[in-house]
Amino acid sequence: MEKILEVKDLAVSFKTFFGEVEAVRGISFDVHRKETIAIVGESGCGKSVTANSIMQLLPMPPAFFKGGQILFNGEDIVQKSEKEMQHIRGNQIAMVFQDPMTSLNPTMKIGKQIVEGLMKHQKLSQSDARNKAIEMLNLVAVPQPEKRIDQYPHEFSGGMRQRVMIALAMVSNPQLLIADEPTTALDVTVQAQILELMKNIQDKMDMSIILITHDLGIVADMSDKVIVMYAGQIMEQGQTDEIFKSPSHPYTKKLLASVPRLDMNRSESLHSIEGTPPDLYIPPKGCPFYDRCEDAMKICKDYMPDIDNHTNTHYSRCWLNHPMAKSKAEGSEA
Amino acid sequence: MSIITIWAVITITFFLMHAVPGNPFAKEGKMPKVVYDNLQKKYGLDKPLREQYVIYLKNVLKGDFGDSMKSRVETVNDMIERGFPVSARIGAQALLIAIVFGPALGALAALYQNKFPDYFSMVLAILGISVPSFIMGTIFIQFIAKNVSWIPIGGWGTWRHTLLPSLALAMMPLAHMARLMRSSMLEVLGQDYIKTAQSKGITKSAVILKHAVRNAILPVVSILGTTISNLLVGSFVIEKIFGIPGLGSFFTKSISNRDYTLIMGTTIFYAIILVALLFTVDLAYMFIDPRIKLTQEGR
Amino acid sequence: MENKIKLNPSMFEKATLEDRNAEKIKRPSIKYWPDVWRRLKQNKLAMVGLTLIVIMSVMSIVGTHINEFDYKEQNYGLINQPPDSVHWFGTDELGRDLFTRVWLGTRYSLIIGVLAAAIDFVIGVVYGGLSGMASRRVDSIMMRIAEVIYSIPYLLIVILLSVVFSQQGSGTSMFVLILAMTLTDWVPMAILVRGQVLQLKESEYSLASESLGGTRGWILKKHIIPNTLGPILVNVTLTIPRAIFAEATLGFLGLGLQPPSPSLGNLSNDGLAVMPVGIFYQIFIPALFISLIMFSFNVLGDGLRDALDPRLRK
Numbered sequence: 050m051e052k053i054l055e056v057k058d059l060a061v062s063f064k065t066f067f068g069e070v071e072a073v074r075g076i077s078f079d080v081h082r083k084e085t086i087a088i089v090g091e092s093g094c095g096k097s098v099t100a101n102s103i104m105q106l107l108p109m110p111p112a113f114f115k116g117g118q119i120l121f122n123g124e125d126i127v128q129k130s131e132k133e134m135q136h137i138r139g140n141q142i143a144m145v146f147q148d149p150m151t152s153l154n155p156t157m158k159i160g161k162q163i164v165e166g167l168m169k170h171q172k173l174s175q176s177d178a179r180n181k182a183i184e185m186l187n188l189v190a191v192p193q194p195e196k197r198i199d200q201y202p203h204e205f206s207g208g209m210r211q212r213v214m215i216a217l218a219m220v221s222n223p224q225l226l227i228a229d230e231p232t233t234a235l236d237v238t239v240q241a242q243i244l245e246l247m248k249n250i251q252d253k254m255d256m257s258i259i260l261i262t263h264d265l266g267i268v269a270d271m272s273d274k275v276i277v278m279y280a281g282q283i284m285e286q287g288q289t290d291e292i293f294k295s296p297s298h299p300y301t302k303k304l305l306a307s308v309p310r311l312d313m314n315r316s317e318s319l320h321s322i323e324g325t326p327p328d329l330y331i332p333p334k335g336c337p338f339y340d341r342c343e344d345a346m347k348i349c350k351d352y353m354p355d356i357d358n359h360t361n362t363h364y365s366r367c368w369l370n371h372p373m374a375k376s377k378a379e380g381s382e383a
Numbered sequence: 384m385s386i387i388t389i390w391a392v393i394t395i396t397f398f399l400m401h402a403v404p405g406n407p408f409a410k411e412g413k414m415p416k417v418v419y420d421n422l423q424k425k426y427g428l429d430k431p432l433r434e435q436y437v438i439y440l441k442n443v444l445k446g447d448f449g450d451s452m453k454s455r456v457e458t459v460n461d462m463i464e465r466g467f468p469v470s471a472r473i474g475a476q477a478l479l480i481a482i483v484f485g486p487a488l489g490a491l492a493a494l495y496q497n498k499f500p501d502y503f504s505m506v507l508a509i510l511g512i513s514v515p516s517f518i519m520g521t522i523f524i525q526f527i528a529k530n531v532s533w534i535p536i537g538g539w540g541t542w543r544h545t546l547l548p549s550l551a552l553a554m555m556p557l558a559h560m561a562r563l564m565r566s567s568m569l570e571v572l573g574q575d576y577i578k579t580a581q582s583k584g585i586t587k588s589a590v591i592l593k594h595a596v597r598n599a600i601l602p603v604v605s606i607l608g609t610t611i612s613n614l615l616v617g618s619f620v621i622e623k624i625f626g627i628p629g630l631g632s633f634f635t636k637s638i639s640n641r642d643y644t645l646i647m648g649t650t651i652f653y654a655i656i657l658v659a660l661l662f663t664v665d666l667a668y669m670f671i672d673p674r675i676k677l678t679q680e681g682r
Numbered sequence: 683m684e685n686k687i688k689l690n691p692s693m694f695e696k697a698t699l700e701d702r703n704a705e706k707i708k709r710p711s712i713k714y715w716p717d718v719w720r721r722l723k724q725n726k727l728a729m730v731g732l733t734l735i736v737i738m739s740v741m742s743i744v745g746t747h748i749n750e751f752d753y754k755e756q757n758y759g760l761i762n763q764p765p766d767s768v769h770w771f772g773t774d775e776l777g778r779d780l781f782t783r784v785w786l787g788t789r790y791s792l793i794i795g796v797l798a799a800a801i802d803f804v805i806g807v808v809y810g811g812l813s814g815m816a817s818r819r820v821d822s823i824m825m826r827i828a829e830v831i832y833s834i835p836y837l838l839i840v841i842l843l844s845v846v847f848s849q850q851g852s853g854t855s856m857f858v859l860i861l862a863m864t865l866t867d868w869v870p871m872a873i874l875v876r877g878q879v880l881q882l883k884e885s886e887y888s889l890a891s892e893s894l895g896g897t898r899g900w901i902l903k904k905h906i907i908p909n910t911l912g913p914i915l916v917n918v919t920l921t922i923p924r925a926i927f928a929e930a931t932l933g934f935l936g937l938g939l940q941p942p943s944p945s946l947g948n949l950s951n952d953g954l955a956v957m958p959v960g961i962f963y964q965i966f967i968p969a970l971f972i973s974l975i976m977f978s979f980n981v982l983g984d985g986l987r988d989a990l991d992p993r994l995r996k
Contacts, residue, residue: 104582106581106582134584135584135585138581138583139585143582144582146575146582151574154579154580155576155674156671156672157593157597165580165589218582509980512976513923513973513976513977515930515972518972521969616931619931619935623934624954661833
């Protein structure tokens with residue numbers, strides 16, 4: 050399968066009044082055709098910044114590309130101008146946002162919002178555009194599309210609005226869909242529907258998805274590949290079952306452990322990870338998880354671990370993988 | 384609602400006028416009792432107050448504001464007819480200037496936040512809201528009219544006579560609208576749907592105009608009512624400075640002359656116009672903001 | 683990326699808890715009002731406004747006593763003198779010293795502005811508070827009444843009342859001026875207060891506080907009042923220039939304070955009369971003062987508004 054997107058060593062920072070915030074500090078991953086990859090991590094780890102920077106949707110001051118490349122179909126889009134990006138946005142790459150209650154223009158009719166981008170990219174006639182909008186509403190299972198097309202966002206419920214958002218994103222048949230926490234703001238039952246919808250569309254339209262989420266349940270359900278981010282870096286990356294069945298990085302393990310389970314003992318308290326992520330104004334020299342990691346070693350504070358490949362799809366960055374660490378552990382056991 | 388207001392204004396004005404101690408004719412000097420009695424009769428001043436009120440109300444409903452107490456030649460209606468178009472013109476021009484340039488300046492300030500256009504606009508705006516229109520007008524006369532020959536200093540006649548007065552009158556509302564637009568725009572630009580619009584790949588100007596401005600302008604529209612209200616009163620003062628024969632100057636003169644019928648007539652006329660305009664603005668707002676309509680229906 | 687670091691086994695020793703001390707939440711939590719004041723101080727413009735207000739207030743009390751002239755003392759030998767070392771602001775057409783008159787006028791204007799705002803505040807808070815705490819029905823009736831009152835054009839009523847209660851050509855008493863101005867202007871304040879009261883009556887603060895064991899009175903004091911006080915303060919600060927503007931307009935139309943009492947409005951009016959003859963300082967100085975006062979209060983009000991906005995916390 051060909052690679053749609055290759056992110057190579059991407060670094061994105063923000064210039065603020067107090068200094069530079071290094072939000073993304075050198076990450077690399079690939080997205081293949083029809084693949085769904087999930088980026089997980091806690092708030093502030095850089096997953097949203099990554100997503101937004103692919104489409105250059107970050108306000109460019111104060112944000113700026115500090116380094117790296119984003120190759121979309123072979124071309125580096127970091128270098129592209131605003132005008133060039135406009136060709137790509139809503140056309141080849143599309144995005145669905147988190148909060149459906151605020152993501153739609155309250156004073157513009159739904160139908161118009163759906164085809165607005167399409168009309169620019171494909172110069173459709175009014176009637177063609179209208180038909181297309183109805184078609185999209187059908188696709189996302191919004192009932193009575195001919196009537197609802199002329200309605201305004203406040204006349205739709207949250208779940209419906211998210212469907213509209215998806216319709217909006219899908220309308221020009223993009224190759225890549227970036228979904229930034231698409232179901233976080235919705236009820237659980239609606240969540241399931243939306244995810245189902247996304248899967249169907251992906252199937253029909255041969256589309257790749259980058260799914261940003263902090264909900265591991267969704268990850269297990271939908272993704273082929275998982276990327277675990279922390280403090281602007283990728284801690285672990287692999288196929289979904291590799292990550293769930295044999296997590297390597299302490300952070301990943303803790304994340305998985307913190308998900309409440311039905312078969313837990315009642316007296317067992319919920320596992321949470323102590324502490325808070327590091328301040329990215331002064332990013333740590335070594336492993337960012339150092340001060341919250343129970344297995345931390347002295348070297349972890351000063352040096353960032355290399356990438357260790359467990360399989361050809363699964364890797365993590367942790368000093369615990371290093372032979373010297375393993376021998377130390379064996380040594381102390383003996 | 385509006386009708387109640389108008390009625391309230393009429394009633395209040397009427398009773399206020401008649402509550403004034405003294406007599407409108409007292410200043411005329413001594414006059415024979417016969418003449419005095421006749422004048423009283425003519426203006427119905429000999430009848431009990433209640434009756435006078437009812438008569439007046441009836442007349443107003445018919446559109447007749449009665450005779451001026453000072454001018455022997457014209458009725459109040461005549462004066463209103465003469466003065467209103469003049470005032471209306473200046474008022475309308477000022478409103479136009481404010482509506483066009485105010486939000487434009489405000490939007491620019493928001494788009495270039497903390498850069499030159501922002502500082503420039505906001506300085507202008509602060510000046511606009513701090514310097515009352517009559518001072519603005521005086522400054523204009525002093526520094527512009529006196530130095531630029533084709534702009535007349537005062538009076539009325541050609542379109543050039545309307546230039547400075549309209550401008551002076553427009554400054555304050557312009558400033559208010561600019562400031563309001565700026566903060567509204569800043570808030571809108573931070574909203575999620577702007578990101579959504581950008582993600583569709585439409586042009587920057589489309590995002591700004593169709594999404595940002597379209598939403599940011601709502602609060603500005605909602606203050607149109609008060610703006611018009613203030614414009615109205617501002618016009619009195621402007622007409623005085625520039626010597627413009629509009630309704631405002633009649634009103635001002637009627638105040639100093641104590642010409643009660645004229646005062647009442649102009650006040651009520653103004654009130655009616657104002658209320659009508661406010662009503663139109665409310666209606667317009669309902670059309671512009673789709674969310675309002677729905678809640679109205681829901682009631 | 684191979685970084686050629688010299689690895690030795692000691693580096694792989696486990697790090698102790700002290701080595702790790704997890705980050706504490708850095709910023710100390712700051713108290714509300716001191717923080718507001720601190721933020722206000724950062725706003726240069728607002729500080730300029732505040733300073734000007736203080737200076738003008740002090741001068742308006744003291745300034746009239748600085749030189750030996752009385753405000754109504756007429757001196758026909760010295761009419762329309764431009765500013766010089768004796769009469770620092772010059773004299774008017776009746777030979778009265780303008781320095782004294784202008785500062786006295788400033789005093790009256792400030793008093794009128796502050797009093798009007800204060801009355802608006804009181805009426806507004808009482809009316810709005812009652813309306814908010816009352817039952818739904820009573821509340822909507824009260825609000826309707828307020829709406830009707832508010833839709834009566836403010837300045838129109840002011841002018842009318844002034845007309846009625848003044849003698850011809852001689853202006854209005856301060857009492858009437860203030861009365862006229864507060865008659866309809868209290869409504870925005872009432873609406874504001876009512877909104878805050880409603881909001882907080884049912885808000886999560888109350889709920890949370892009650893569930894944590896706070897009594898109704900404590901809730902009121904600690905939560906409702908600090909939150910309402912902010913916007914109210916801003917409103918009051920911005921009402922003052924509105925009132926002063928109204929007074930100035932009235933004065934300019936000949937309806938201001940009774941001569942010989944000076945107000946910035948009627949001083950401007952007097953100044954206007956001599957402008958055609960080429961005398962500018964007489965209108966310029968009071969006009970400048972009006973503008974400065976309005977500027978200062980507006981800018982201060984803006985600054986307060988920004989300082990109180992929790993979203994703008996740096």
